[in-house]
Amino acid sequence: MTDINNMNEEELLSKHRKERKDMQGKIQALKKSAAKGDKKKKKEVAEEIAILELELDKRHAEELSQLKKQDLEVGEICESLQSLETNDAGDVPGQINQRVSKAQRRRDKKATKEREREEYIKVQAKENIHGARNVETQKIKSILKAQNLMIQEIPSDGNCLYSAVDYQLKYVDRSEMGIDRLRSLTSQYLLGHMSDYLPFLSHPESEELMTIEQYEEYCQKVANTAAWGGEVELRALSHAIKCPIEVIQAVGPSIIIGEEYPGKRITITYHRHMYGLGEHYNSVKPYEEPSQEEEIVTNSEEIERHDQITESK
Structure with a gap:
């Protein structure tokens, strides 16, 4: 870990911003x-990008x-010194430590973790404001708001397209x-329209057009697995x-299929940058004004990741 003993908070955050910028350059090179x-x-x-982002x-x-932690320790030392000055002459440092109960230490530890979490949320919000994912999401939200709609989050489990349509x-047809x-x-x-789709599908390893057998296997995966x-x-x-389906995306006009x-057409959204492992589809719902909590916590995935990190300490 980097030696941060001689850094203040602003210097550390500046260092983190530079490292995130360098990481974006590395990610773009990997994608190319x-x-x-x-x-x-x-x-x-x-997968490599996801690991790099998680490690950073x-x-x-x-x-x-x-x-x-360093700041907290300095504060505790100052408080102890002040307490020593005001205690009776017969008091000794060991007696001061004994007065801090285990329950109090647990409360102090919990309060410290909560402060770290709040600070992390603030830092992450600043870091993400110009990130590709946030820029894309805000653009889609703006398009939807003009139609009095908003994003309905769909889990990223391989079934997002079908879940969004479902x-x-x-909502539309009950x-x-x-x-x-x-x-x-x-x-x-x-399977029933092989001639319409086979010319547009290639094998993921050979990059050659699928054979009939490979196409049939591909169709079976569509039906029986969580293939994206x-x-x-x-x-x-x-x-x-x-049924006509409208696909709203951040870049370019909406696409209407069927x-x-x-x-009545149904509407879904397409996200290129929402998750590290690939593209994603969400659904939509009637627009509602976001709560203050939703406005503050703009990236729940990052916050949950941070909580997992701190819980493991």
């Missing part, structure tokens, strides 16, 4: 190293904690298909359920 269409390499790069976050949290179907049903319909449509869905699955799903179908 993955050839277009090489899904295996792209996944490896994404952990080290920053530890350094900030170390600095806070949430919209419940119908409940479920993820398994939507995956099955998508797979069946892809992209544009191909989205188009097939729109046709399978005969415009030929009548009825």
Whole structure:
């Protein structure tokens, strides 16, 4: 860990900002190293990036904690000296230490951790304000707000596309298909329209067009695994359920798939930078003014990560 004994808080935060900026340059270089269409390499790069970001976050949290601990120790020494000056002549330092109960030490430790957490939240909010994820999210929020909508968070578990569509179907049509049903319909449509989709799919390792056998295996994965869905699955799903789907993204105009179908369209959002391991889909819901707590805590994922780090100490 970096020696921070001669640093004050502002100098440490400045150092952290520089290291995050350097990290972004390294991340961009890693992303460029993955050839277009090489899904295996792209996944490896994404995993490496996630590890680098986690390690940097952990080290920053530890350094900030170390600095806070030093400040707390200096304060405790000053308080002890003041107490010594005001105590009776017969008192000795050992008696002062005995007066601090275990319960008080636990309360002090808890208070210190809470102060560290609050400081980390403030620092993280400053660091993320110009990050790709935050910039993208704010742009999407702005587009949605103009339509009196807001983001409905969907878990990042491989099923985000189907979960986002399912949430919209419940809201728009009051119908409940479920993820398994939507995956099955998508797979069946892809199998029944092989000539429309096979020319656009390549094998992730060889980068050559899929064979018929590989395509059929791919369709089985769509139906029976948590394989992430992209544009191909989205188009097939729109046709399978005969419903127009609008995809809102930060860069470029919204994409509407299945415009030929009548009825109310459903809306989902596409995020390139929301998670370290790849793209993500969210759903939408009617707009509500965010609470003060939501405005302050702008990055729950980072905060949870920080809490895990501090709990392990």
